[in-house]
Amino acid sequence: MYLNTCHLQTTRFISKLYRCYFNSTGAGCLYELLSALPVQLQAHVDSADDRSFLHTMFGERSLHSLVKVLEELQGKVLSVEVRELLKLLSKPHIKSLLSVHDTVAQKSYEPELPPLPDDIDDDEDSVKIIRLVKNKEPLGATIKRDERTGAIFIARIMRGGAADRSGLIHVGDELKEVNGIPVDDKRPEDIIRILAQSQGAITFKVVPGILDEGPAKEPKVYLRALFDYNPEEDTAIPCKEAGLAFRRGDVLQVVSQDDATWWQAKHEGGADHRAGLIPSKHFQERRLAHRRPLTNTLPQKITRKPSSFRRSFRLSKRNKKTNKSMYECKKSEQYDTADLPTYEEVAHYRKGHGAKHRLVVLVGPTGVGLNELKRKLLISDPQHFSVTIPHTSRGKRSQESDGVEYHFISKHLFETDIHNTKFIEHGEYKGNYYGTSVDSVRSVLAKNKVCLLDVQPHTLKNLRTAEFKPFVVFVKPPSIERLRETRKNAKIISGKDDKGSAKPFTEEDFLEMINAAQLMENQYGHLFEKVIVNDDLTTAFSELKTALRKVETETHWVPISWTHS
Ligand SMILES: Nc1ncnc2c1ncn2[C@@H]1O[C@H](COP(=O)(O)OP(=O)(O)OP(=O)(O)O)[C@@H](O)[C@H]1O
Numbered sequence: 001m002y003l004n005t006c007h008l009q010t011t012r013f014i015s016k017l018y019r020c021y022f023n024s025t026g027a028g029c030l031y032e033l034l035s036a037l038p039v040q041l042q043a044h045v046d047s048a049d050d051r052s053f054l055h056t057m058f059g060e061r062s063l064h065s066l067v068k069v070l071e072e073l074q075g076k077v078l079s080v081e082v083r084e085l086l087k088l089l090s091k092p093h094i095k096s097l098l099s100v101h102d103t104v105a106q107k108s109y110e111p112e113l114p115p116l117p118d119d120i121d122d123d124e125d126s127v128k129i130i131r132l133v134k135n136k137e138p139l140g141a142t143i144k145r146d147e148r149t150g151a152i153f154i155a156r157i158m159r160g161g162a163a164d165r166s167g168l169i170h171v172g173d174e175l176k177e178v179n180g181i182p183v184d185d186k187r188p189e190d191i192i193r194i195l196a197q198s199q200g201a202i203t204f205k206v207v208p209g210i211l212d213e214g215p216a217k218e219p220k221v222y223l224r225a226l227f228d229y230n231p232e233e234d235t236a237i238p239c240k241e242a243g244l245a246f247r248r249g250d251v252l253q254v255v256s257q258d259d260a261t262w263w264q265a266k267h268e269g270g271a272d273h274r275a276g277l278i279p280s281k282h283f284q285e286r287r288l289a290h291r292r293p294l295t296n297t298l299p300q301k302i303t304r305k306p307s308s309f310r311r312s313f314r315l316s317k318r319n320k321k322t323n324k325s326m327y328e329c330k331k332s333e334q335y336d337t338a339d340l341p342t343y344e345e346v347a348h349y350r351k352g353h354g355a356k357h358r359l360v361v362l363v364g365p366t367g368v369g370l371n372e373l374k375r376k377l378l379i380s381d382p383q384h385f386s387v388t389i390p391h392t393s394r395g396k397r398s399q400e401s402d403g404v405e406y407h408f409i410s411k412h413l414f415e416t417d418i419h420n421t422k423f424i425e426h427g428e429y430k431g432n433y434y435g436t437s438v439d440s441v442r443s444v445l446a447k448n449k450v451c452l453l454d455v456q457p458h459t460l461k462n463l464r465t466a467e468f469k470p471f472v473v474f475v476k477p478p479s480i481e482r483l484r485e486t487r488k489n490a491k492i493i494s495g496k497d498d499k500g501s502a503k504p505f506t507e508e509d510f511l512e513m514i515n516a517a518q519l520m521e522n523q524y525g526h527l528f529e530k531v532i533v534n535d536d537l538t539t540a541f542s543e544l545k546t547a548l549r550k551v552e553t554e555t556h557w558v559p560i561s562w563t564h565s
Contacts, residue, residue: 034058034067127176130168130204139163139195140274142239143175143188152183152191153209158242159255159264159275172209179203192239221254222268224557226341226526229278236287237277238262244276248526251346251557252278284342339461341526346557349469356445358551359468362454363524364475365516367492367509369534370454373475376541377452377548386449388440391417394432407440425459441468450548457524464527466562471551473544474528476517478535483510486535 038054045051057063078086088094132139140161143152152175163169175183175191179202183191195202231243244265246252255275256264261283264275279287351358362370377385389403393411402408409417414433418426426435436453444451445468455463463470477483483505491502492509521528530547534540550556 034064126207128168128173128206128208130166130206131201132162132166132168132204133201134162134195134198137162137274138241140242141169142242142277143191144238145188150184152186152188154206155238156259156262156264158277160266160273161275169204169206170209174207174209175204176207177203177205221257222346222557223252223254223265223343224346224559225250225252225343227284231277234279236279239277242277244278246278252343254278281342285340288340288342345560347560347563348555349558349563350555351552356448357450359441359445359463359470360450360452360548360551361460361463361470361472362452362475363457363460363472363520363528364454364534365477365513365520367505367513368475368477368517369537369540370475371493372537373534373541373544374452374454376537377545380545384450385452386444386447387452388436388444390434390436390440391423392432392434394434407437424453424463425455450552457520457527460524460527464559466564469558469562471530471548472528473530473532473547474521474525475540476521476531476533477510477513478533480510480514482535483513486537 035058038051038058041054042051045054138161140158141163142155142158144155145152154169154171154173154175157164157169157171177183178191178194179198181194183194186194225246225248228246228248229243230245231237231240232245234240234243237243244252244267246267251268252265253268254263254265257280259280261280262277263280265278266272266275362374364370374387378387390406391409391414392406393409393414396402396406396408400406400408411433414426414435417423417437418433418435422437422439423435424438424441426433428434436455441451441453460470460472478486487505487510490505492505493502521531530544532540532543532547
């Protein structure tokens with residue numbers, strides 16, 4: 001009754017307003033009408049509520065503004081735009097459209113909720129009944145059992161999951177029933193089974209927890225995963241379905257670190273907005289430390305005598321005859337165990353104008369072709385690429401110049417520099433020291449050139465600084481069949497025979513190259529930003545060149561500490 005009366009009066013009012021305007025019955029007519037209307041309607045309205053409704057409605061600022069606009073227009077010469085607007089508004093299809101809008105706007109489209117169950121215990125004053133419609137998507141919540149009381153609690157809500165989106169279930173809520181089945185005598189596994197078997201609407205009875213999570217903010221923490229992870233194979237994860245699988249090198253956005261053991265994360269740039277569980281850094285480190293003795297049973301050394309501490313030196317030499325390649329690496333940590341690889345926080349980086357180039361570091365087993373690839377890069381653009389000049393303590397030969405083939409320094413000074421960690425790598429050959437100094441890299445970068453360096457993989461961790469921002473390329477051998485085919489005419493320089501001349505590759509060299517590559521990848525793979533298989537040389541070279549161009553021109557992820565300098 002109330003609605004009908006009101007609707008009728010309002011309609012009459014609007015039509016009077018309309019007529020009043022179009023008939024131009026005189027200025028002030030509309031305001032007059034508006035203020036008189038509540039009094040006129042008084043007789044038809046019984047309750048105080050209705051009266052106050054009318055006052056509010058006719059006192060509406062928007063209505064007054066409309067009236068004001070109409071008043072303004074009244075009596076004035078109508079502009080072309082106003083005339084056009086009026087013409088448009090009086091068209092039948094616009095009128096129909098407005099009428100459809102009004103009809104639709106009056107309807108309620110809220111879902112019709114089922115009636116609450118009758119059997120709610122009055123004593124349970126804070127019980128909440130939640131009804132969720134479940135499709136194939138998992139619920140996105142994990143539960144835990146309080147060992148002392150046996151109560152089942154919501155342990156975590158996965159960000160972006162069905163439960164999170166509903167906004168109805170919270171961490172700390174105590175679960176009492178699922179679809180009318182009491183859960184307090186059940187194990188979490190049994191409850192998960194009930195949930196997994198339920199399709200369509202699921203009713204939960206929960207006692208809201210007192211924990212207040214606060215507004216869900218999405219922290220912007222990006223991590224590069226340094227290991228492969230498959231929740232299906234993880235016996236420790238509380239719920240395998242809630243886990244997020246990833247590969248070494250993937251960038252993950254961590255959205256919650258609330259739990260010390262299980263973080264929530266999603267793939268950066270991925271289409272799935274739902275977060276999954278990943279082991280926290282601390283937890284993964286603990287697990288890795290625990291497993292470490294197992295990895296130590298793997299062969300830790302190459303069987304051949306160490307020979308490969310050489311390449312950056314060799315290429316720097318101009319004179320082929322003086323080519324030394326058999327420097328022995330002083331350190332025995334060639335295949336030491338790298339730091340426990342879990343995650344590394346990363347940020348976007350793009351080389352700015354005038355900023356120094358990232359140091360390009362090539363890593364690979366002996367004979368794989370690092371030298372060949374460097375040589376091709378240098379030839380392709382000598383103004384852009386360069387290599388370091390090594391230091392040596394051996395005496396200068398007549399055809400050599402200081403600072404060209406080598407920086408010649410005394411044995412004593414070399415030892416002092418070793419002591420002061422001025423070398424990236426150093427070694428000894430026939431009683432003389434050879435080494436690549438940190439300053440020699442700096443001097444190439446200072447000339448605004450790309451410095452190409454190849455090192456033993458254990459050196460990488462010392463080079464990973466904001467100053468050098470190394471771009472590490474791992475050059476890998478192809479299959480043994482392809483090695484046999486492609487290296488028919490190749491010579492292994494670091495495997496010189498007794499007379500000092502390079503010799504053809506043997507079957508043993510190929511096997512050793514493949515094994516060494518495998519070991520390097522297992523232990524240092526998390527430090528490689530690019531992996532190139534040196535099968536066909538031209539293809540490998542063009543892949544390398546493309547990768548280097550991208551590094552210079554595109555935005556990519558680097559450890560966050562490199563972006564703070
Ligand atoms: N893709 C390829 N196909 C055929 N031959 C190749 C290829 N890559 C490299 N070689 C040849 O293999 C030999 C060894 O290459 P290179 O000297 O560049 O290896 P390296 O990785 O620098 O090894 P070292 O540990 O001896 O310094 C050279 O004769 C080179 O020309």
